[in-house]
Amino acid sequence: MPDALRLRPLTPEAFAPFGDVIAAAGQAEIINSGMTRKFADQARIDVECEGGRPAVHIYRSAPTALPLTVTMLERHPLGSQAFMPLQDRPWIVIVAPPTDIPDRGAICAFLAHGLQGVNLARGVWHHPQVSLEEAADYLVIDRAGPGENCDIHSIERPLIIRSLETERP
């Protein structure tokens, strides 16, 4: 029977080893004659390595029913990759630190609410974004350019996410 992977709430502190949480939180600047609150500089976009440039995509993602078995992780060794949900639906972010191969014991799964995105730091192992119940779209900001920018690693003894219940932070 696979080991359980428990979800954790997505917070900037808990996610710090993996990158940035993108969310309208904290101090805002007031712009546009008072009509707009600007939550500035949410993500360290790191895409210049080996002649890269920023690229913007939309990922339309089919839903996944739990339990979800985590059998693989991927990483982008040449740049960061940000995901921002576009329809205010909760989703799951699964990550591991940027070691040479994923450290199975260090894999973390976060439950994000629908107005939270993440920016994965360069080289951070991650599972494809997990949409729940309904298909969902994400704005993705990553690196385009020369070079091989995707490694995939199988997880020998898969982990399983059984429920949306989260551990205490």
Added chain:
Amino acid sequence: MPDALRLRPLTPEAFAPFGDVIAAAGQAEIINSGMTRKFADQARIDVECEGGRPAVHIYRSAPTALPLTVTMLERHPLGSQAFMPLQDRPWIVIVAPPTDIPDRGAICAFLAHGLQGVNLARGVWHHPQVSLEEAADYLVIDRAGPGENCDIHSIERPLIIRSLETERP
């Protein structure tokens, strides 16, 4: 009485003089073992001028009731600026070509649906994003870095948007 500015539907063709429409349209690449459709390379991010870097913000925008009087436009001479709505709510994009000062007769207003974003090309004159009925959040991708990157221009004889009815494309 101010001249009327009629809304047009937002399409890539109509918006081409001003930048890119960001939307899950056209050909998609299938990735993530079939779970994700990738609509690639939606926006020409142009932020490197004078030592700039890409920056990501969330703009939380108060709603505007129609009629809306357009009394000013702004532009960013050093970089592009992309807006993507985060709650699937329609919004209005008001732009003018990147001439030295805005050409009042060339001001265009587009009604975007909630899964359409835009990337304003460098120097394109624009009004702050207009949210309708409810407050709304936008992911913004623009340029951070040295230099003066915001010009504001008053429109001497304001234009007025009276309704959400759109002209034929």
